[in-house]
Every structure is written in C-alpha cells, then in structure tokens.
Amino acid sequence: MFSAFLSDFDVFFSRYAKDHNHRNLITHSIIPSAIIIVVGLVFYWPALIISGFAYFMHVVVDMFDWGINLFYFPKKTYGPRLFMSNEEEENLSKILTQYKNGVSFFDFKYYNSKVALIIEALLFILMVFFIIVLAFEYILISLIYFLGLYFHLSRHYHLKKIEAK
Numbered sequence: 001m002f003s004a005f006l007s008d009f010d011v012f013f014s015r016y017a018k019d020h021n022h023r024n025l026i027t028h029s030i031i032p033s034a035i036i037i038v039v040g041l042v043f044y045w046p047a048l049i050i051s052g053f054a055y056f057m058h059v060v061v062d063m064f065d066w067g068i069n070l071f072y073f074p075k076k077t078y079g080p081r082l083f084m085s086n087e088e089e090e091n092l093s094k095i096l097t098q099y100k101n102g103v104s105f106f107d108f109k110y111y112n113s114k115v116a117l118i119i120e121a122l123l124f125i126l127m128v129f130f131i132i133v134l135a136f137e138y139i140l141i142s143l144i145y146f147l148g149l150y151f152h153l154s155r156h157y158h159l160k161k162i163e164a165k
C-alpha cells in the first residue's frame, strides 16, 4: 500500500525536475518498480514483488491524466494525457507562461473537471467499502487519505489566490 504512493513524495524535489514537474523525475519512471521487482525476485520476497507492481500501477495511472516520463532518459512524456487537448500539448510551454505559477494550469483543469471529481468521489467510496469489507482492522489507514486531500485542497486555494491577484 505504501509503495503505491511512495513515488509522489518526489513532489518535494520538483525544483530538480525538467519544467519543475515532479513527474519528470526518475521516481515516476519505470525504473524504480523494475528494480524493486528484480530485488524481490532475487531474494524471493513476495511482499517486495507485490510492492513493485503497486509502485508500477501508480506510474501507469499517472499516464492517463498528464502523462509521465516513462523511460526517464529519453525525456519524452508518455500516456494518453486525457486532460490535455492536442493543441494544449503542442503549446504547453506557451500556455504555462500565462499563469503566475505554471502548476495552476494543471490544478485548475483538474478541479474544473466534473469527470475528475466524480472519479475522485467514486474512488473514495470504493476505498472505504473495500477497507470495511476486506481489512476493517486497517480502517485508520484511510486517515492518510485526508492528509493527501488537505495537501491538495490547500494547494488549490493557494494557487487560486495567487492567480486572482
């Protein structure tokens, strides 16, 4: 479970990433999960192998909204990037200059999308359902969700304030 969101802590190292986008860091490529799975296979440690797949699932899911730098070294973004039109994809750097903080473009697109918010709500309901049914003794783990929610909402309102100025 932890390895499924471990990679997003790279957000604290965004300043070292191309375009200051944490998804361009090596932590959002296929490389860490490949290493985790190989180490799990070498030591025949099933929990590590499963963790490697969980890590990889995160990277796969991230391809759908904004895409990721899958193979890291070619510096090319992969994925359907469903939140962006082809036009936006081509002119992205120009569009980002229209914002005081480039992150606002991605943030506002997400929170203005009804589909994204419905999926978000459905995933929350599914999470609670599956924890109650399958692992009720771990129910307190769902508190981590609210930490993440607080982080994202406070960033959203912070960005809204900055752009409104």
Ligand SMILES: [Zn+2]
Pocket (backbone or CB within 6 Å): 007, 008, 028, 058, 062
């Ligand atoms: Zn991510």
